[in-house]
Amino acid sequence: MPLPDCSSMIDELRTERLLLRPLTLDHVDDYFRVCGDPRTWEHVPSGRHTSRGESARAIEHSIASRRRYGFGHCAVVLRRPEAGLAAGSFLGSAGAAMLGFDAWNLGYRFAPEAWGRGFATEAAGIALAAARSARPETPVTARVLASNPGSVRVLERLDLELVWRGTSSEAPAGPDDTTHLERLVFADRPLSDETLDAVIALD
Ligand SMILES: CC(C)(COP(=O)(O)OP(=O)(O)OC[C@H]1O[C@@H](n2cnc3c(N)ncnc32)[C@H](O)[C@@H]1OP(=O)(O)O)[C@@H](O)C(=O)NCCC(=O)NCCS
Incomplete structure (x- = not known):
């Protein structure tokens, strides 16, 4: 069943140290710098963006999620200088996009120079709250x-619950397939069997 469109969109979000601004095509170069860096895809090397166009398409997907469902992924920017990083630095992205069914997929990816300072926890926490506020009836899920x-x-x-742990195939179907690797699914509430099965089936 198609989901009803959202009447309002989440704009800029603010935490103590960070600004989260909806990703736009103005962020392509910064976003590609992070998503094209092999260090940010250590666990799924095939996911690395190999062209600026790939990053632009991912941003367009986020823009479409925000337009339709009220929220997507955000550019995470530092508000004040910290640990050698200038105010206004693009640290990475965080947010949630609607899956092909009624569930948010929470995600984040940060530049290696920003790791280990609590930025991902801070940004993902407010992204989780924003996804819930955009569509309170829709569960927030995350796969890792x-x-x-x-x-x-x-x-x-973030106090998300572990709702599933396992592998969804015995062996990889191809070089880019990670379904044989152990994966965890977290959610902010119990999931229906149908939703959990759909999340597990994602590649
Ligand atoms: C995973 C990632 C988002 C973590 O970002 P971060 O800003 O370093 O995370 P935080 O500083 O908020 O740390 C959160 C917690 O994880 C721990 N942590 C961070 N990196 C870790 C590592 N490599 N191994 C073990 N624990 C780690 C921190 O110690 C902290 O735990 P604590 O609160 O108990 O002290 C970042 O490394 C990244 O962008 N990686 C590449 C992209 C990616 O994997 N995205 C997620 C795909 S599912």
Whole structure:
């Protein structure tokens, strides 16, 4: 069943140290710098963006999610200088996009120079709150590989519940397939069997 469109869109979000601004095509170069960096895809190397166009398409997907459902992914910008990073620095992205069914997919990706300072937890926390406020009736889910302890920890820090842990295939179907790797699914509420099955089936 198609979801009803959203009447209002989430704008800029603010935390103690960060600004989260909806990603636009003005962010393509910064976004590509982060998403094209192999260090930010250590656990899923095939996901690395290999062209600016790929980053632009991902941003367009986020813009469409925001237009239709009220929220998408955001550019995360530092408000004040910290640890050698200038005010206004593009640190990475965080937000949530609507899956092909009624569930948000929470996500974040930060530049290596910004790791280890609590930025992902801070940004993902307000993104989680924004997704809930845009569509309170829609569960927020997040998928993470067990081999990515930093990301697992972010989700634990947000008090999301672990709702599934496992692999969805015995062996990779191709070089880019990660379904044989152990994955964890977190959610902000119990999921229906149908929704959980759909999240597990994502590649
Ligand atoms: C995963 C990632 C978002 C973490 O960002 P970050 O800003 O360093 O995270 P935080 O500083 O908020 O740390 C959150 C927690 O994870 C822990 N953590 C961070 N990196 C870790 C690592 N590599 N191994 C173990 N724990 C780690 C921190 O110690 C902290 O735990 P604590 O609160 O108990 O002290 C960042 O490394 C990243 O962008 N990685 C590449 C993209 C990615 O994997 N995205 C998620 C895909 S599911």
